[in-house]
Amino acid sequence: MILRVVSLNKKYQHIDGEVDALKDVNFDVNQGDFVTITGSSGSGKTTLLLTLAGLIKSTSGIILFKDFRIDKATDGQLSAFRKNNVGFVMQSFALIPYLTAIENVMLPLAIFNRPKAQKYNAALELLQLVGLDNRKNHLPKELSAGQQQRVAIARALVNNPSLILADEPTGNLDPSLSADILNLLKKINREKKVTMLMVTHSPAAAEFGNTRIHLQNGRIDNIFSKEIKMNLEAVIN
Amino acid sequence: MNVQKLVWLEFKQHKSQLISGLLAITLGIAVIVGIRSISVVSEKAVAINLDNLGANILVLPQASNVDNYYSADIDAPTFPEEYVERIATSTIAGVDNMSPKLTRRITINGQKYVLTGILPKNELASKPIWQNSGLFGAELQASCGESPVNEDLGYKDEKLQRKSVDSLAMDDCMMGSSAAQRLTAKEGESVVIEGKTFKVAKVLSETGTIDDDRIFAHLHAVQDLLGIKDQVSAIEIMGCCNAISDGLLGKLRNILPDTRITTIGQIVSTQIQTNKMMNKVSFVFLIIIIFVGGISIGNFMWANVNERRKEIGMFRMIGFSKTIIYQMLLAKAFILGILGGVIGYIIGTAAAMWLGPEFAGLTVNAIPALIFISLLISIAVSLIGAIIPAYLAGKIDPFNNMQEG
Ligand SMILES: Nc1ncnc2c1ncn2[C@@H]1O[C@H](COP(=O)(O)OP(=O)(O)O)[C@@H](O)[C@H]1O
Ligand SMILES: [Mg+2]
Numbered sequence: 188m189i190l191r192v193v194s195l196n197k198k199y200q201h202i203d204g205e206v207d208a209l210k211d212v213n214f215d216v217n218q219g220d221f222v223t224i225t226g227s228s229g230s231g232k233t234t235l236l237l238t239l240a241g242l243i244k245s246t247s248g249i250i251l252f253k254d255f256r257i258d259k260a261t262d263g264q265l266s267a268f269r270k271n272n273v274g275f276v277m278q279s280f281a282l283i284p285y286l287t288a289i290e291n292v293m294l295p296l297a298i299f300n301r302p303k304a305q306k307y308n309a310a311l312e313l314l315q316l317v318g319l320d321n322r323k324n325h326l327p328k329e330l331s332a333g334q335q336q337r338v339a340i341a342r343a344l345v346n347n348p349s350l351i352l353a354d355e356p357t358g359n360l361d362p363s364l365s366a367d368i369l370n371l372l373k374k375i376n377r378e379k380k381v382t383m384l385m386v387t388h389s390p391a392a393a394e395f396g397n398t399r400i401h402l403q404n405g406r407i408d409n410i411f412s413k414e415i416k417m418n419l420e421a422v423i424n
Numbered sequence: 425m426n427v428q429k430l431v432w433l434e435f436k437q438h439k440s441q442l443i444s445g446l447l448a449i450t451l452g453i454a455v456i457v458g459i460r461s462i463s464v465v466s467e468k469a470v471a472i473n474l475d476n477l478g479a480n481i482l483v484l485p486q487a488s489n490v491d492n493y494y495s496a497d498i499d500a501p502t503f504p505e506e507y508v509e510r511i512a513t514s515t516i517a518g519v520d521n522m523s524p525k526l527t528r529r530i531t532i533n534g535q536k537y538v539l540t541g542i543l544p545k546n547e548l549a550s551k552p553i554w555q556n557s558g559l560f561g562a563e564l565q566a567s568c569g570e571s572p573v574n575e576d577l578g579y580k581d582e583k584l585q586r587k588s589v590d591s592l593a594m595d596d597c598m599m600g601s602s603a604a605q606r607l608t609a610k611e612g613e614s615v616v617i618e619g620k621t622f623k624v625a626k627v628l629s630e631t632g633t634i635d636d637d638r639i640f641a642h643l644h645a646v647q648d649l650l651g652i653k654d655q656v657s658a659i660e661i662m663g664c665c666n667a668i669s670d671g672l673l674g675k676l677r678n679i680l681p682d683t684r685i686t687t688i689g690q691i692v693s694t695q696i697q698t699n700k701m702m703n704k705v706s707f708v709f710l711i712i713i714i715f716v717g718g719i720s721i722g723n724f725m726w727a728n729v730n731e732r733r734k735e736i737g738m739f740r741m742i743g744f745s746k747t748i749i750y751q752m753l754l755a756k757a758f759i760l761g762i763l764g765g766v767i768g769y770i771i772g773t774a775a776a777m778w779l780g781p782e783f784a785g786l787t788v789n790a791i792p793a794l795i796f797i798s799l800l801i802s803i804a805v806s807l808i809g810a811i812i813p814a815y816l817a818g819k820i821d822p823f824n825n826m827q828e829g
Pocket of ligand 1: 199200201206207208226228229230231232233234235
């Protein structure tokens with residue numbers, strides 16, 4: 188087990204009153220899982236992802252990454268945790284406009300003390316993986332939307348994370364590009380054994396997960412696991 | 425890719441915006457450097473033995489500018505050379521020595537020099553009418569001895585202006601060290617001044633004053649050359665201390681109409697006041713740039729941070745700690761500080777070197793040591809100005825990136 192969430196609650200303070208964004212959320216994620224999180228807009232998907240990354244403080248509950256208490260960690264500990272264990276993929280790509288593709292991929296390594304060539308080669312290898320090594324010196328604005336998201340995925344992988352958090356990674360892409368990106372994420376999940384948590388709107392995309400969480404008004408109203416299903420089928424038969 | 429590289433790439437990206445952030449600090453540094461460069465020269469000019477000068481009287485035209493002792497006679501209006509005779513033939517006692525001068529700025533090969541016509545001792549003495557007046561016999565030390573204090577400090581008034589020259593031919597000239605250097609003229613060689621050829625009779629040793637840029641020639645040759653016949657711009661008089669306190673200045677004023685008669689000591693002390701004021705002005709400027717420069721750098725950095733909110737949020741997201749964000753912004757401020765210091769130094773020095781000769785008649789040299797002070801002030805001000813924006817940048821929510829649709 189890589190991630191355990193117990194009785195997680197998140198209340199936002201707002202001038203219009205409190206918002207219960209997450210209510211009593213419980214689930215476990217195993218190493219190598221591909222978890223998809225669905226739910227209508229405002230159901231708390233993004234909040235859940237950000238809380239898991241330690242980017243938002245939870246109101247109560249426990250979040251464990253291996254044996255690290257994310258809910259209790261300091262800002263510095265959380266920075267180190269993200270630096271070493273987490274990769275992010277965002278709907279808006281969030282590439283740095285003045286950096287080339289390969290520089291964007293190398294960005295997370297800027298705070299690692301490693302030889303220059305090693306950083307460069309790691310980034311180049313990942314650009315090859317996402318099929319963009321021939322665009323390494325292009326600026327984001329010189330790339331298509333699908334290509335930009337591929338660069339962002341390469342960037343999410345460069346620090347060899349055990350966990351990738353993706354918030355609607357295909358939200359800004361048309362369907363055929365979406366399928367490419369989803370297949371790429373699946374390939375990474377399978378080949379690199381990276382645990383994947385992906386928020387998505389689309390039911391088709393949710394099919395990629397072996398664990399599927401559905402949120403409604405901040406609560407998990409349905410959790411589906413292929414393994415449990417298989418085990419149940421085995422028991423029944 | 426490391427953090428320094430990242431700062432540098434961002435810096436290069438936004439270099440067109442730099443001018444607004446750097447303007448105040450650069451101009452502030454330029455003003456301080458400019459004032460300092462000029463006042464160093466003018467402080468040098470007064471670093472002379474005041475006691476020795478106490479007995480020196482300067483006769484200048486009424487309209488001349490006496491703010492600066494070394495340039496008081498440059499381009500001043502003129503009065504008749506005949507005044508020398510008037511003093512010599514008067515019954516005024518206590519005048520020991522006289523030296524009439526005509527000084528004008530000239531250009532040789534596009535460069536500026538100061539040409540001063542002087543009358544050598546032998547010529548003054550040879551005028552029969554003065555022979556009886558006993559003007560040139562006595563040495564001055566008797567009446568105006570050197571102060572032992574100054575001797576201890578090692579002051580020696582070796583500036584040529586104060587010394588009389590025994591003889592000077594009509595086509596001879598003497599050159600200040602820096603003038604000789606600029607003209608690459610050596611003793612014995614000849615040089616063309618305003619169309620006339622002069623032989624360089626002597627290259628004078630360096631004094632650190634405007635004298636270094638002067639070329640001295642015979643008064644009458646200079647008068648001919650410049651077409652200012654029988655006119656001089658100053659007469660220096662050695663007077664005895666006792667005579668000065670007995671009202672020598674007033675007596676001279678009576679016989680020399682339309683002149684301004686003052687002791688060099690007075691001029692020098694006026695100049696010391698001016699220098700003190702310049703130092704005060706640069707202190708005030710220092711305070712101003714610390715405020716205006718710091719605020720304008722802070723404002724620039726804050727605009728930069730705001731523009732890059734998403735970017736900084738991204739950095740935080742991928743594990744950059746607050747400390748690294750602070751470091752990145754302070755590193756940027758540091759680069760700004762270096763730029764402000766260097767550019768300010770260059771502008772200030774250039775302005776002083778151009779304005780000094782133009783307005784104050786002082787030859788201003790670049791003072792390399794000022795670059796360190798410029799950098800120090802500029803970097804300190806930039807860093808101070810960037811503290812608040814850097815602190816606020818550390819507070820940027822890392823998740824802005826995720827929440828917008
Ligand atoms: N910073 C915030 N302050 C107050 N309320 C917020 C804030 N961010 C999100 N919310 C509220 O929390 C709920 C969950 O939001 P979010 O996690 O973004 O939903 P989703 O990603 O599923 O669309 C919504 O009702 C939203 O309005
Ligand atoms: Mg969302």
